Amino acid sequence: MARRLPKQSTPIDTELAHLPPDLRWREWMSRVEAVIFASAEPVSRETLARVVGRDCSIDLLIDDLREDLRGRPYELVAVAGGWLHRTKPAYADIIRASGAPTEPPADLSPYEATVLMAIGYFQPVTRSELSKIFGKEVSRDTIASLRQAAFLASGPRSPTPGAPYTYVTAPAFLSAFGFDTLRDLPDIEMLEDAGLLSRHQISADAMSLAADDENEDE
Structure with a gap:
């Protein structure tokens, strides 16, 4: 849980007009x-x-x-x-x-971090679309873990059959990865060269994916 600054108990002099x-x-x-x-x-x-x-x-x-x-x-x-x-x-x-104790970062596996980064690039994106990006199923457990860590939020319903939920990144994503805005995300070509993501893998037939696989709880 984030530390909270103490509530201000007395007014402070913000103008400091008495100082040079x-x-x-x-x-x-x-x-x-x-x-x-x-x-x-x-x-x-x-x-x-x-x-x-x-x-x-x-x-x-x-x-x-x-x-x-x-x-x-x-x-x-x-x-x-x-x-x-x-x-x-x-x-x-x-x-x-x-070995000094430090504030622990979110306990994400490399795979979870890569899924989170993919959502950052392709948001709003459904779980089945993520599965097409990675060439294997992105499980509900993975999405739930990222939501529990406050990195994800529900986006608008997809216009595909069944109106599945999409996912978008939350402000904690920017903070954890040290980005000011989503425009600071690394060039996706770096991830493509590493074989981690492909912007071309979400094909035009994504809208034909089975709706029952997409109809998830918020």
Whole structure:
């Protein structure tokens, strides 16, 4: 379960008019970094705006914070429409070698992660369409596991016979894979070259798939 920031008990001075401009900016930077550091989820622009002045530019603050962190082993990353504080990828092996306890990622198998990535590319997509992509059945258990991890949500009903459910990615998908938006997904040609996905495998006769195989519970 994600950590929740404590509710604000007393009003705070966001304008800081009593401070000279340079100290005011530095205090706003510290506030924004503190909020992002304390959150286990991407922090939105609207959330950060609550702790700084009305005329403060969040984007410029983030730019200055990133510059401050340039030589540090962690950074601010844009994820799912917000920002997260993360260790730089170059230190991943060092952290694993240390054995230090870290916040565990979602426990996905390589196959589940690949199915999830396929849904990211082809959404909204039905389970039978996913099965055609992989050349074997994608089980209900696999979909249920991804839904339980909050990576998937139900999309619109498919116009195919039986009106099966389609699946789309949830915001947690972007956060887990470090994407800001779906436009940040890697070029699908990389996955095609690796033999994992094919954009051509969903053929025109997909609409003739048996409806009883598709009529799933939400």
